[in-house]
Amino acid sequence: MASLSTWSWCDNYLLKVNSSLFRNRTFDYCIVDEASQVTLPVCLGPLACASKFVLVGDHYQLPPLVRNNEAKRLGYDVSLFEHLSERHPHAIVSLRHQYRMNAEIMSLANELVYGGRLRCGTDAVARSRLVLPSLATFHSSHAESAPNCSQCWLAKVLDPNAPVVFLDTDGVPAEESRHGDLVRNAIEADLSVDVCFCRSFLYLRSFVMLDCGGARRCRP
Amino acid sequence: MEALVAAGLEEHRIGVISPYRAQLRLLRDRLGARPAVEVLTVDRSQGRQKACIILSLVRSNSMHNVGDLLRDWRRVNVAITRAELKLVVLGSRSTLETSSLFSIMNRVLAANQWIVRLPKDAHRHHEGMLRTRLSQQQQPASPVNTRDAPAAAIGGGARLLFPPDTAAPVPPPDQQQQQPLLDNNNNDDDDPYDDDISDESLLIAIQADLEQEIKETLVASAPTTSNAADALAAADDLDLAALDGDDGDSCVAMDIAAEPAQQQHKDEAASPRQRDNPPNEGGEEEDDDTSWVDSLNLGDESI
Numbered sequence: 001m002a003s004l005s006t007w008s009w010c011d012n013y014l015l016k017v018n019s020s021l022f023r024n025r026t027f028d029y030c031i032v033d034e035a036s037q038v039t040l041p042v043c044l045g046p047l048a049c050a051s052k053f054v055l056v057g058d059h060y061q062l063p064p065l066v067r068n069n070e071a072k073r074l075g076y077d078v079s080l081f082e083h084l085s086e087r088h089p090h091a092i093v094s095l096r097h098q099y100r101m102n103a104e105i106m107s108l109a110n111e112l113v114y115g116g117r118l119r120c121g122t123d124a125v126a127r128s129r130l131v132l133p134s135l136a137t138f139h140s141s142h143a144e145s146a147p148n149c150s151q152c153w154l155a156k157v158l159d160p161n162a163p164v165v166f167l168d169t170d171g172v173p174a175e176e177s178r179h180g181d182l183v184r185n186a187i188e189a190d191l192s193v194d195v196c197f198c199r200s201f202l203y204l205r206s207f208v209m210l211d212c213g214g215a216r217r218c219r220p
Numbered sequence: 221m222e223a224l225v226a227a228g229l230e231e232h233r234i235g236v237i238s239p240y241r242a243q244l245r246l247l248r249d250r251l252g253a254r255p256a257v258e259v260l261t262v263d264r265s266q267g268r269q270k271a272c273i274i275l276s277l278v279r280s281n282s283m284h285n286v287g288d289l290l291r292d293w294r295r296v297n298v299a300i301t302r303a304e305l306k307l308v309v310l311g312s313r314s315t316l317e318t319s320s321l322f323s324i325m326n327r328v329l330a331a332n333q334w335i336v337r338l339p340k341d342a343h344r345h346h347e348g349m350l351r352t353r354l355s356q357q358q359q360p361a362s363p364v365n366t367r368d369a370p371a372a373a374i375g376g377g378a379r380l381l382f383p384p385d386t387a388a389p390v391p392p393p394d395q396q397q398q399q400p401l402l403d404n405n406n407n408d409d410d411d412p413y414d415d416d417i418s419d420e421s422l423l424i425a426i427q428a429d430l431e432q433e434i435k436e437t438l439v440a441s442a443p444t445t446s447n448a449a450d451a452l453a454a455a456d457d458l459d460l461a462a463l464d465g466d467d468g469d470s471c472v473a474m475d476i477a478a479e480p481a482q483q484q485h486k487d488e489a490a491s492p493r494q495r496d497n498p499p500n501e502g503g504e505e506e507d508d509d510t511s512w513v514d515s516l517n518l519g520d521e522s523i
Contacts, residue, residue, distance in 0.1 A: 034267050061301075062266055062294050100269050104332070105300070105307050111328045112321065113297045130272060130305040142346075154346065156336045163306055164334045168313040169280055172338050176280045183287065184242035185278045188310050190343040192236055192276045193250045195308055196257055197346075 025049060032056065035081040039064040043080040057081040060113050097121040102128045104163040129160040157195055167191065231256035235270035237299060238262070239289040240278045247276065262289075262299045273303035280312030286319040293321050300325075313337075 030050030032043060036057030042064075047053045059082050066077040085092050098106065099121040106126075110116045120126035142152060157165050174187035235258045236247050247259045258270070279287050289295060300307060313335070316322035329335050339345075 037266060060294060061298050062263055065263065100304050101301060102305055105303050108328055109297060109301045112324055113293060128305055153336050153338050153342055157308055162334060166309045166329045166335045168335055168337045169310060170312050170314050171340055172342050174280055176278055182242040183240050183278055184246055185280060186246060187343050188276050188278060189243060189246040189250055191310055192247060192274050194346050195274050196234055196251060
């Protein structure tokens with residue numbers, strides 16, 4: 001491969017596709033990442049500059065954002081990726097290994113969407129935990145400053161062995177509020193911020209180490 | 221110092237996401253001092269990942285209506301697959317259970333004992349700790365901190381941090397010179413959501429720069445003016461007093477129509493530089509809020 005160039009969809013992709021880098025040049029391959037997220041016309045442009053192309057995407061995730069209802073009705077929100085995967089199923093290669101989520105977070109997605117097909121790429125990824133070494137400091141200062149808060153809900157949030165925590169607000173309670181079509185939830189926002197601050201609180205004392213079997217460690 | 225650097229780094233590893241843009245606005249208001257904590261719609265978070273994701277699902281009502289956004293399983297999939305190590309989901313189980321998708325999720329969560337039923341008024345439980353955090357942080361008191369911690373501590377029912385008739389730190393002249401900068405900053409904050417993500421991140425960067433500048437100014441002026449940390453402590457006391465004197469229900473009974481005005485007051489109060497502004501901006505707020513509603517109406521259901 002003579003040269004390798006990358007472009008980002010987030011930037012002004014049309015501009016870039018029309019730029020001099022693309023003009024009068026042919027690439028061996030065009031690899032389009034997040035291809036399930038771009039509309040067909042946008043996706044087609046760069047493909048014309050290469051003799052082969054690879055589209056990488058996941059149509060279990062959100063399709064291209066199309067706001068015009070007429071355009072939506074006419075199928076503008078169906079990506080080239082989706083069109084091709086329906087018409088040429090033999091050309092699809094399923095990548096089942098993911099290197100992002102630990103096993104527990106992945107299991108949630110597996111149950112809900114992927115029918116158990118997702119796998120963790122390595123054991124280290126599967127076992128990775130958010131480890132907070134100053135947890136003891138947190139608990140002691142928590143006992144001092146919030147003595148009435150026994151069985152603290154934040155403890156579970158900080159527990160490295162609970163990679164997924166669902167905080168049920170029914171008992172708080174935290175009713176949503178509406179303003180026209182807008183919905184928001186102020187108490188839930190406060191609770192979210194509590195979780196953030198509680199983490200930041202810990203970070204100020206010591207570095208947080210991401211224990212991924214030594215593979216990844218957070219540097220100070 | 222190294223720890224602070226680490227703190228900065230780590231905040232980058234936290235993302236707060238929600239399907240509802242109105243919720244993001246609330247979250248950004250409350251997290252204003254921590255631009256490193258990224259706040260995104262679920263849709264915008266696609267393709268991204270963070271060590272820790274906090275997902276605010278918003279919907280909680282007596283009709284048990286989950287809403288269209290959360291009925292799209294692709295959106296829910298994106299939302300739950302952004303986290304590498306920790307996923308914290310906030311939501312009302314009784315409301316969400318009516319959706320078949322969430323009832324499956326509920327089953328998985330319950331089987332793993334991942335559900336924590338929050339106690340009554342859980343959002344008020346850590347007010348004291350937040351204050352501890354501020355004092356132990358030993359950072360110069362900055363408008364940033366006076367704004368964010370009380371905002372988090374007070375809860376949805378915004379109260380004045382510096383009631384107009386009480387003593388609040390008087391900005392020294394050199395800080396007052398910063399006023400145009402701060403005003404610009406706040407105006408930007410109040411802008412309706414911009415759809416251009418790069419503008420948003422630019423804003424965040426500008427905000428961070430401004431806050432740094434303000435912080436430095438405060439450090440420089442702290443010895444000559446009243447001790448900034450004392451001012452902050454005093455502010456906290458006032459805040460406590462306000463809480464004690466209150467009947468305590470305004471948080472639950474918060475009226476959404478009244479809230480933007482309260483928010484404005486809170487911002488105004490928390491930022492000493494703005495206390496001189498006459499509190500007669502009701503009309504402006506309403507306009508502001510309306511334009512915000514318009515822009516959000518475009519976005520909420522379509523993205």
